[in-house]
Amino acid sequence: MPHFEGDLRAPAGARFAILASRWNPRIVDALVAGARKAFIEHGVEDGAVDVVRVPGAWELPLAAERLARAGGHAGIVALGCVVRGDTRHYEQVADGCAQGLMRVALDHGVPVCNGVLAVEAHADAEKRAGGSHGNKGEEAAMVAIEMAQLLSQLPAKEQA
Numbered sequence: 001m002p003h004f005e006g007d008l009r010a011p012a013g014a015r016f017a018i019l020a021s022r023w024n025p026r027i028v029d030a031l032v033a034g035a036r037k038a039f040i041e042h043g044v045e046d047g048a049v050d051v052v053r054v055p056g057a058w059e060l061p062l063a064a065e066r067l068a069r070a071g072g073h074a075g076i077v078a079l080g081c082v083v084r085g086d087t088r089h090y091e092q093v094a095d096g097c098a099q100g101l102m103r104v105a106l107d108h109g110v111p112v113c114n115g116v117l118a119v120e121a122h123a124d125a126e127k128r129a130g131g132s133h134g135n136k137g138e139e140a141a142m143v144a145i146e147m148a149q150l151l152s153q154l155p156a157k158e159q160a
Contacts, residue, residue, distance in 0.1 A: 006150030008042045014074035014148055015048045016141070019063050021080030023056040027122070030129035031079040031115055031137030038141035057082050057116050058093050061100025068108035074152075075144030076104075079137050080116040081125050094118035111147035115140030 010016075016039055020032050032051065039049050050073070054063050057080035064076050078101050084090045097116055105112040115136050119125045127133040 004150060004153050006146040006148075006153070008142060008145050009149055010039075010042060010044045010145045011074055011148055011152045013048075014044065015050065015072055016044060016144055016148075017050045017052060017067050017073045017076045018137075018141075019052050019054060019060050019067075019076060019078045021055070021057050021060060021116075022053055024081035024083065024122075024125065027081040027117065027125045027129045028079055031081075031117075031135065031140075034130060034135030034138035035077050035079065035115070035141040038138040039145070042142065042145050044145070056080065056093070057097045060097055060116065061104055064101055064104045064112050065108070068104050068110040068112065073110065074148035075111040075113065077113045077115055077137070077140045077144050079140065081129075082116065082118045083122060083125065084118075084120050090118070109151070111144050111151065113140040113143045113147070 018035050020028050052063055060078040067073055082090055082094045098114055101112045101114050117125050117128050128136045
């Protein structure tokens, strides 16, 4: 049985997209910087990384779907930050965003990497946006590269 495994070499000529929420800009900007850094460090040309800003995390799946449908990107990284408040809004936004991003990936066969932080407090987000827990934007970009490389190895259609 063959063994398939991706690595951190982007397919030649691959374009990637970073979708970023404008909500919680200090955190999200750090995630974007981490993602851009990871793409460049792994051989993706700076000009081959598109950055698209959306109002909030809720809007990320729709923008991801539009890009995935257009077919110009080997992978999409969605970045945002949802902080728990006093209402259920936090759960609705975080869960809806995650489900929407997964649906886009499955519907279009494009890696859509969820780098949306869903945290209890801003301090938790800071730890994940370049603090003691690393940079989740950087990690999401590395997942996008690895999945794009892996998918380039896998068959696109089932054999009859």
